[in-house]
Amino acid sequence: DAGVIQSPRHEVTEMGQEVTLRCKPISGHDYLFWYRQTMMRGLELLIYFNNNVPIDDSGMPEDRFSAKMPNASFSTLKIQPSEPRDSAVYFCASRGWEGTGELFFGEGSRLTVL
Amino acid sequence: QKEVEQDPGPLSVPEGAIVSLNCTYSNSAFQYFMWYRQYSRKGPELLMYTYSSGNKEDGRFTAQVDKSSKYISLFIRDSQPSDSATYLCAMITSGTYKYIFGTGTRLKVLA
Numbered sequence: 001d002a003g004v005i006q007s008p009r010h011e012v013t014e015m016g017q018e019v020t021l022r023c024k025p026i027s028g029h030d031y032l033f034w035y036r037q038t039m040m041r042g043l044e045l046l047i048y049f050n051n052n053v054p055i056d057d058s059g060m061p062e063d064r065f066s067a068k069m070p071n072a073s074f075s076t077l078k079i080q081p082s083e084p085r086d087s088a089v090y091f092c093a094s095r096g097w098e099g100t101g102e103l104f105f106g107e108g109s110r111l112t113v114l
Numbered sequence: 115q116k117e118v119e120q121d122p123g124p125l126s127v128p129e130g131a132i133v134s135l136n137c138t139y140s141n142s143a144f145q146y147f148m149w150y151r152q153y154s155r156k157g158p159e160l161l162m163y164t165y166s167s168g169n170k171e172d173g174r175f176t177a178q179v180d181k182s183s184k185y186i187s188l189f190i191r192d193s194q195p196s197d198s199a200t201y202l203c204a205m206i207t208s209g210t211y212k213y214i215f216g217t218g219t220r221l222k223v224l225a
Contacts, residue, residue: 031211042202042216042217043202045212045215048211048212091157101163101206102148105157105158
């Protein structure tokens with residue numbers, strides 16, 4: 001399997017623009033997570049899905065952030081409108097329901113909002 | 115107060131040294147404990163996983179959990195330059211999938 005695939009790897013945009021980050025989880029994994037990583041706050045859980053249904057979105061910072069999972073192989077995280085404080089690396093991760101519960105992370109999307 | 119506290123470092127050690135990395139937590143409901151390693155500009159990867167108090171060993175790595183003190187540690191023996199990375203502790207409660215991570219400790223092993 002190719003692992004968790006995220007796109008774009010890098011995104012530079014201007015304040016006020018819409019940003020869409022994409023994620024393809026590992027096939028067969030039924031949990032999908034979105035994290036944000038910054039130097040100051042570390043790795044923060046934004047939202048996670050089980051079988052395409054959002055289970056916990058308490059980490060989503062505000063209404064400007066939204067996440068969807070229309071099917072088992074695709075998820076998006078959207079920021080509209082973007083602000084400079086949204087600059088961070090956004091990670092998607094997935095896991096199956098059995099085993100050690102290991103989270104498999106993608107390589108991240110580095111977002112810079114000017 | 116954060117649920118999980120971890121010293122961000124950076125920590126610089128000479129090759130061959132024993133490294134000790136630590137996390138403290140406040141939520142006594144945490145039952146599963148993990149250490150992830152993250153190389154620069156990469157996603158974190160699972161290094162070790164444990165769910166009970168005591169020690170778990172895997173090669174040069176030992177994970178230690180003390181639930182009574184709410185304290186977990188990762189020891190690296192005979193550290194190598196290839197161990198240079200950020201190490202993140204993570205934990206979850208039973209019955210949930212809300213993985214909470216520490217901020218990570220940056221480790222540099224000097225050749």
